[in-house]
Amino acid sequence: MRGSEPKILILGGTAEAAALASAFAELPVKAITSLAGRTSNPARLTGTVRIGGFGGPAGLANYIRVEKIHLVIDATHPYAARISQNAVIATEATKTPLVRLERPAWEKQPDDNWIDISGEAEAANAILPHARVFLALGRQHIAPFAKRADVHFVMRMIDPPEAALPPDCELILARPGDFAAEKQFLEKRKIGLIVSRNSGGTISYAKIEAARALGLPVMMISRPPVAARNIVASPEEAITFARTSLGF
Structure with missing residues (x-):
């Protein structure tokens, strides 16, 4: 050049x-x-x-x-x-x-059940005991949830995390799927709550659409x-x- x-x-x-x-x-x-x-x-x-x-x-x-x-x-x-x-x-x-x-950012639709959350620490404290939670966050953001031994977490990410995992968790190394795959993913694991960031874009939006279809609440962490x-x-x-x- x-x-x-x-x-x-x-x-x-x-x-x-x-x-x-x-x-x-x-x-x-x-x-x-x-x-x-x-x-x-x-x-x-x-x-x-x-x-x-x-x-x-x-x-x-x-x-x-x-x-x-x-x-x-x-x-x-x-x-x-x-x-x-x-x-x-x-x-x-x-x-x-x-x-x-x-x-x-993604915009909330009429059938969405979003709970606005300021950050991961607030989300970790707000989850009810014995919940089954899909933690849809990057590997560097899971540390605040490690203390919640009373919650079953499902985590999906590309690379394994370096931080300690919550005591009761299922770790899946994979990328997001389409609407049908995400809906099946949530149903198979009996997920009752999703914790997500409002990342925007289309790559990871299918899980939000699946949550809407299943009537699942989503703790949506606000953007900085x-x-x-x-x-x-x-x-x-x-x-x-x-x-x-x-x-x-």
Whole structure:
């Protein structure tokens, strides 16, 4: 690639970040996708990929300076609040444009039975004894539930967790299924409650649709506030922002 092409840092780990990397490969820019490295076998991405943390906002700011990054696109998970905040601090320190790609949250439908919850700790305390719960959270978010020996948890994730598991639990290493598969999953295990984050998107929405069909309550953990000033809702909007900011 030509050295004069603007460099874009994509803070990734989502389907939207992968779509951006593919799109930028066809444009006169150099995109670098950064992954936290929490998944042992991440999906293959187009273009340059770096794996690992930056060492806080100062480390990210140093990376931006050394690599001469022209634009940062924060396309991390809606709940990755720490890296998003670090991106704000680092781009302000380096005077680098930043745009947050925040996929739209799921909207509650008339037949949904959602219980709004502020975080995992509150959810762990609110679950009734002897409940059968599908804990639809990432492996790094299960620690608050480990103390609940009086609850049967079903957990499904891509990689096994490093934290201690609840005493009464079933761990399934798998990805989400479609509506029929999720409905069968919940019925087979006699799930009475789901604990979920409002991740948005289509990949994991089938469990919400299945819960609606079965009349199951869902403890929906609220999203953290967005710290960035510039916010878009799709890869297409992020590309438009990049074109406007960088003039390509």
